[in-house]
Amino acid sequence: MRFILLFFLYIFWGCEPSERKIPKKTINIAVSANMQFAMRDIALLFEEKENIKVEIMIGASGKLTHQILNGAPFHLFVSADTLFTRKIITEGKGIGQQHIYAIGSLVLWTNRKDLKNKNLFNLLTDSNVNKISLPNPTTAPYGFQAKLALEKAGLWKKISSKVVLGESIAQATQYIYSGVCEVGFVSKSVLFSPELKNKGYWQEVPKHLYEPIYQGFVITRWGQENNMKACTSFSHFMKTPAVKDILLKNGYQLPDKE
Incomplete structure (x- = not known):
């Protein structure tokens, strides 16, 4: 299994689709940054089983x-919400229905020891907090929900000048971990990863301040045309007890139904 960061995408796109030869027993999955650690474990189990x-x-x-x-050769798309998967379907690049696999939670996180056990939400307007990390609301669903929470709390206009946008949850998390930002918004799941578990201090953002983050996945049109059997196998695997257990261990909630 190989993880490829988004900013290396041009390497993956180095040749035309007709020139790329992907083994029959390989599937390429586009995965939202908040799911990278859970998907690592899910993919390993799937590889062993299938x-x-x-x-x-x-x-x-x-x-x-x-x-x-724009034609990227992904068999499946595992998103951080359902809006982007729905867009894939309505634009004709996804097949069938999307499947809701998890519900995510938004948290405020700091890696500063001096901020431990303090109300992080109240600290956002504090003069000692100069930079607040936020995933880009345009491209990252958790960033969109974080901005919504700040607007509902009446804080966005007060702290927007402090906001440092990360391209994704991964980059926003790195800004906090490295100390570039004193505090910031990330997905709860990222902080359950082995790399970040027990690092820093986090608090959940009150649920009434943002919309439920239902996360969905979909088989792409490209996947249908290039190994639908493997795509179907992975889709079914995402609904197994083993995967649900991984999701729970990574801080997600499970939907009542798809």
Whole structure:
């Protein structure tokens, strides 16, 4: 299994689709940045069970959507919301219905020891907090919901000058971890990863301040035309108890139904 960061996308696009030869037993999956750690475990289990290699492209859901709409060779798209997967379907680049696989949570996180056990939401307007990390609301669903939460709380206009936008959850998280930003908004799932578990201090954003983050996946038109059998196998695998267990361990909630 190979993880490829979004900013290396041009390498993947180095030749025309007709020139790319993808083994029959390989599927390429576009995965939202918040799901990268859970998907790592899911892909490993799937590879062992089905003997199908999984290659993953990590990025912001909006940017991955743009790539798929322009013909990127992904078999499936695992998004951070349902709006982008719906767009893939309505634009004719996805088949059937999308499947809701998880519900995400938005949190405020800091890697500063001096901010531990303080109300991070109240600290956003504090003069000692100079930079606040936020995934880009245009391309990252968690960034969109973070901005919505700030607007509902009446804080957006007060702190917008402090906001540092990350291209995705991954970059927004890095800004906080490295100390570029004192605090910021990330997905709860990222903080359950082995790399970040027990790092820093986080608080959940009150649920009434943002919309439920239903996360969906869809088989692409390209996937249908290039190994639909493997796509169907992965789609079914995403609904198994083993995958649900991984999602719960990574801080997600499970939907009552798809």
